[in-house]
């Protein structure tokens with residue numbers, strides 16, 4: 001922690017170019033945690049930046065564990081960045097003491113999150129801020145997002161930071177105190193359950209406005225034919241690594257006498273809210289196509305929900321993009337079929353025929369599908 005109070009209740013902050021000398025001076029007198037009122041000690045070593053620390057974290061609800069050097073120095077950078085142009089309070093105490101943002105500026109509650117927390121804790125903190133009329137601004141501070149060629153791989157913790165903006169699609173903002181860079185991953189589009197295409201923009205903290213705004217290129221990297229190629233590779237990998245007789249999707253495909261490689265192109269298309277389901281679109285769209293009777297949106301949503309309940313599909317929790325749900329993904333899919341007047345055709349008879357049909361399908365629909373997917 002970087003803020004404390006002295007014996008008279010006067011707030012002190014360990015920030016600024018003279019923080020080390022301030023810390024050495026403050027060591028002479030007792031200081032207290034503004035949240036729990038317990039004694040804290042000044043730490044001013046050579047490795048970590050000067051900070052206050054509880055002697056025991058057992059009794060403090062606001063600081064439940066040691067803060068990592070990365071979290072402390074990131075928080076300090078962000079505080080300096082915000083206070084260049086705005087009033088802000090470090091480790092602000094909110095009225096009932098139940099929540100403590102890293103930094104509070106106006107109605108923006110900054111949470112710089114470096115260590116992994118559970119989806120339920122992330123969601124409940126977000127909801128509590130919103131209930132107070134505050135806007136939580138979560139910034140990812142954990143290990144770098146893994147890149148794999150043109151793709152990124154997001155772990156479940158990183159997915160919690162996903163937000164959606166009409167202009168940049170799904171995006172994640174990260175800050176690294178070592179490089180002083182904000183990294184904004186925009187236009188994040190899932191290609192398989194684990195790989196996403198994304199644009200990345202690095203902005204130095206000295207060049208970033210608060211609140212952040214940034215312009216992304218209008219270039220689109222997404223192509224439907226590449227998506228189809230990745231789908232084929234995903235089927236290869238899945239069949240290689242899992243047992244087709246126990247994998248719910250492959251079992252359903254084989255039980256209906258079909259071949260997963262030859263399924264018609266209308267089954268397994270990318271849709272905007274597809275991020276809300278942690279499975280390949282071919283899986284949940286197959287269930288819809290196979291089980292639907294009326295073809296309505298409600299019916300498709302119910303099919304997806306019941307497969308989530310049986311554990312055949314997995315819902316992705318995105319506390320910062322609450323309108324993106326599995327039901328919305330099902331609705332996006334049904335509307336795509338209806339608006340583009342697509343019939344779900346019978347499957348291809350051979351791989352050669354399949355490849356030809358995919359090419360024709362891309363020529364006919366690629367632009368409309370991508371237009372609906374992003375931006």
Ligand SMILES: [Zn+2]
Pocket residue numbers: 033034035036037038054059060061062063
């Ligand atoms: Zn405390």
